[in-house]
Amino acid sequence: MNSIILKRSIYPLFLLFIAYILFSSDDAKVIIAGVAVFLIGMVFMEDGFKLFSGGMLENILKKSTSNVPRAIGTGFLATSLVQSSSLISIIIISFLSAELITLSGAIGVVFGSNIGTTTTAWIVSAFGVKIKIAQFAMPMLIFGVIFRFNKHKTYQGLGNILVGLGFVFLGISFMKDGFDALKNGLDLAQFAMDGYLGVLVYVLIGAFATVVIQSSSATMALIITALATNQILYFNALELAIGANIGTTVTAVIGSLASNKNGKRLAVAHFIFNMVTGFIAIVFLYQLADIVTSLSSTIGIADDDYAMQLALFHTIFNIIGVLVVAPFTSKLVKFLEGLFVDKREDITRAKYLDKAVIEVPEVATLALKKEIIHLYDNATEVLSHALSLHRHTYIGMGDEMSKVVQSCVTKIDINIDQFYERKIKTLYGEIINYATLSQESMSVEDQHKIYSLKIACRDIVEAIKDVKILQKNVNKFLKSKNKYIKMEYNFLREEIAKTLDGIHTMRSNDSDDFDILAKIKLLKENLNSLDMIENGRIDTLIRNNQIETKMATSLINDSVFAYEISKKLIDVATILWIEDREIQELGEV
Amino acid sequence: MKLEKLFKKVESFFCMDRSQRYESDEKREKLINSLSKKIDSMKEKIKKLDDEEKKDNMKKELDVLKGLKNRLDKENEDKFKN
Numbered sequence: 001m002n003s004i005i006l007k008r009s010i011y012p013l014f015l016l017f018i019a020y021i022l023f024s025s026d027d028a029k030v031i032i033a034g035v036a037v038f039l040i041g042m043v044f045m046e047d048g049f050k051l052f053s054g055g056m057l058e059n060i061l062k063k064s065t066s067n068v069p070r071a072i073g074t075g076f077l078a079t080s081l082v083q084s085s086s087l088i089s090i091i092i093i094s095f096l097s098a099e100l101i102t103l104s105g106a107i108g109v110v111f112g113s114n115i116g117t118t119t120t121a122w123i124v125s126a127f128g129v130k131i132k133i134a135q136f137a138m139p140m141l142i143f144g145v146i147f148r149f150n151k152h153k154t155y156q157g158l159g160n161i162l163v164g165l166g167f168v169f170l171g172i173s174f175m176k177d178g179f180d181a182l183k184n185g186l187d188l189a190q191f192a193m194d195g196y197l198g199v200l201v202y203v204l205i206g207a208f209a210t211v212v213i214q215s216s217s218a219t220m221a222l223i224i225t226a227l228a229t230n231q232i233l234y235f236n237a238l239e240l241a242i243g244a245n246i247g248t249t250v251t252a253v254i255g256s257l258a259s260n261k262n263g264k265r266l267a268v269a270h271f272i273f274n275m276v277t278g279f280i281a282i283v284f285l286y287q288l289a290d291i292v293t294s295l296s297s298t299i300g301i302a303d304d305d306y307a308m309q310l311a312l313f314h315t316i317f318n319i320i321g322v323l324v325v326a327p328f329t330s331k332l333v334k335f336l337e338g339l340f341v342d343k344r345e346d347i348t349r350a351k352y353l354d355k356a357v358i359e360v361p362e363v364a365t366l367a368l369k370k371e372i373i374h375l376y377d378n379a380t381e382v383l384s385h386a387l388s389l390h391r392h393t394y395i396g397m398g399d400e401m402s403k404v405v406q407s408c409v410t411k412i413d414i415n416i417d418q419f420y421e422r423k424i425k426t427l428y429g430e431i432i433n434y435a436t437l438s439q440e441s442m443s444v445e446d447q448h449k450i451y452s453l454k455i456a457c458r459d460i461v462e463a464i465k466d467v468k469i470l471q472k473n474v475n476k477f478l479k480s481k482n483k484y485i486k487m488e489y490n491f492l493r494e495e496i497a498k499t500l501d502g503i504h505t506m507r508s509n510d511s512d513d514f515d516i517l518a519k520i521k522l523l524k525e526n527l528n529s530l531d532m533i534e535n536g537r538i539d540t541l542i543r544n545n546q547i548e549t550k551m552a553t554s555l556i557n558d559s560v561f562a563y564e565i566s567k568k569l570i571d572v573a574t575i576l577w578i579e580d581r582e583i584q585e586l587g588e589v
Numbered sequence: 590m591k592l593e594k595l596f597k598k599v600e601s602f603f604c605m606d607r608s609q610r611y612e613s614d615e616k617r618e619k620l621i622n623s624l625s626k627k628i629d630s631m632k633e634k635i636k637k638l639d640d641e642e643k644k645d646n647m648k649k650e651l652d653v654l655k656g657l658k659n660r661l662d663k664e665n666e667d668k669f670k671n
Contacts (some may be wrong), residue, residue: 398642514627518650521657582620586657 014212031178031222038171038218041164044144046084048160061091065105068329072322075112080119083217085248088113089266090357096262100366103262103333107269111322114245114273118315120217121241124172124224125307134173140166153443172221179229194235199282202236206243207250216248220314224307234306238289241314242281249274260354265336272332277321288317350374350430361446364438368453371431372460373576378423379460380500383565385414386471387493388478394497395504405494409478416468424464431457449581456575459568466568470561473554484546488537488555492562495530499523499566503573513583516573520587523570530563532556617665624658 022029061078065071079085092109095101127133140162147159210219220241227237249271281288292313293303301308325332352370357363384391388411394404435454439447470492477489506519532538538556541547547555574587631651638644 512627514624514654515650517657518653521653522649582616586620 027181034171034174041167045164046087048157049082065101068108071105071108072112075109076116079113079116085113085117093263115318121220121311121314124221125311133169137166137169175225179231202239203243206240207247210244210247216244219244228307246278261340281317353434358438359441361442382419385412386467452575456572463565463568466561466565485551513580532559
């Protein structure tokens with residue numbers, strides 16, 4: 001009870017505390033407003049890169065993580081460019097969930113991303129505190145807003161990036177002005193602490209500030225501006241930077257609590273890495289500071305340019321962390337896989353729909369596609385069993401298909417309603433829900449992709465409903481003494497099996513979009529054989545008195561169901577396995 | 590000047606005003622080119638194949654793609670005429 005009251009009062013107390021600071025000090029108000037504007041800028045930049053990269057970022061991350069050193073390089077470059085390690089983390093977790101990259105590759109990206117995030121410190125120390133950065137912010141904001149009104153996604157993205165950068169620069173300028181003014185009233189440097197007690201206190205302050213602000217980049221900007229205005233001592237700034245590095249992992253770990261096992265594994269890897277790095281930096285703080293001093297003079301950083309020296313320190317201790325931890329990546333992977341064990345796969349639930357990536361259009365679309373393939377695989381089981389077939393007996397049989405289908409006549413006991421409730425309905429619901437939520441943050445073009453995926457999902461479910469009706473007569477006529485009707489129902493089963501086999505072949509082979517398109521077109525041509533009235537098949541059977549009238553009407557109706565099932569499956573394959581939208585449209589005609 | 594007109598002027602200044610039709614024509618042109626390349630590469634593959642069954646299947650697929658290319662070419666010609 002007490003803990004609930006405590007939890008509920010933390011947030012209002014925090015707001016009251018902030019309000020008190022804002023009213024009691026004008027300078028603090030400017031600094032805090034600077035942090036707020038900086039954070040808004042980061043949000044705009046992240047959104048901008050999501051739109052601007054148009055999937056390029058995801059492609060780079062997907063293809064460049066084959067080994068740990070490569071993954072580290074990719075993580076570094078991507079984060080330096082995007083200036084958001086959280087965006088990179090989100091994409092990486094989704095790829096890990098979709099099994100597009102390995103855990104060691106993902107860990108490599110996290111290591112690289114940690115080095116990449118130090119570029120923010122370089123930007124702030126090189127430009128933010130040396131020139132009147134607010135002057136650059138204004139044109140960026142103006143052009144950014146103009147671009148945001150453009151109808152093209154790329155320009156909207158560019159607009160967001162410019163607006164984001166403008167706000168980041170404005171935020172830094174506010175922080176700097178705030179600290180400059182604060183110096184006249186209150187000198188924070190008087191709270192400087194020496195020795196290892198000082199180290200611990202300042203590391204904790206840095207970590208706490210990052211947990212509260214939820215961004216190590218914003219904390220670093222705050223530290224650098226405070227240092228540049230002599231509000232804190234150089235050594236205390238180094239300690240705060242170490243704290244910021246530790247604090248950021250707390251945010252990641254808290255964020256991963258609601259995530260799947262991959263998200264948790266990656267968050268723990270991040271936590272371990274930053275803890276080890278932080279420990280090394282604390283133990284060897286003075287030696288590292290000496291290295292920074294000697295390196296600074298080598299690369300031309302002035303002796304009194306502490307802001308740049310802090311940026312250098314931030315980069316060096318992260319590089320050392322990578323050098324120390326990276327050789328143990330395979331051991332770390334084993335440990336993490338043991339820590340979060342794969343539970344026995346529940347095929348009735350969604351495997352790939354991670355809520356953490358729902359706002360990244362490319363990644364959410366990919367997750368949805370994977371999940372619908374999962375649904376399709378569940379559906380092929382019920383479709384086959386309803387026709388008294390097992391997938392392993394007819395898949396890949398080619399010309400032997402007819403013989404195989406004729407030999408499988410033993411009824412498979414399957415209650416389609418139960419199967420639907422157990423293996424389809426929940427998954428279907430989860431997919432539709434995820435698709436609808438993901439559409440909210442998407443462009444019109446991406447929304448169209450999601451719409452197609454929803455259609456594919458609906459077609460799969462409709463095919464199951466159709467096979468339920470077909471199942472009754474299949475079971476009935478497979479036992480019939482009339483060899484002609486038996487033959488006809490075997491033909492219907494064979495045609496559906498051929499469609500399923502054709503789709504299986506096209507997705508398992510090394511096929512490109514055109515190969516798949518050609519196969520789909522051939523499958524569609526084959527569908528005409530199921531039109532019993534047009535091809536005259538039914539007329540021949542009636543005319544020759546080979547089947548009774550009742551049988552004929554059942555056959556006509558059921559051939560329509562077989563046609564519909566096959567057609568829907570082909571449409572699903574077009575959406576799921578042809579990547580290019582233009583080629584997909586050729587398949588739809 | 591209306592805001593909309595101003596944006597249009599800015600768009601044309603930055604060459605951002607390519608019409609959707611132009612873009613779709615460009616995409617269509619690319620599609621036909623890559624389809625031609627695919628047809629050529631399939632022809633080469635068929636020549637090299639020894640397995641008769643695979644050869645027949647690939648020939649059928651090639652015919653489908655040729656049919657599609659003819660259709661696209663015709664559509665383009667008609668558009669040009671109009």
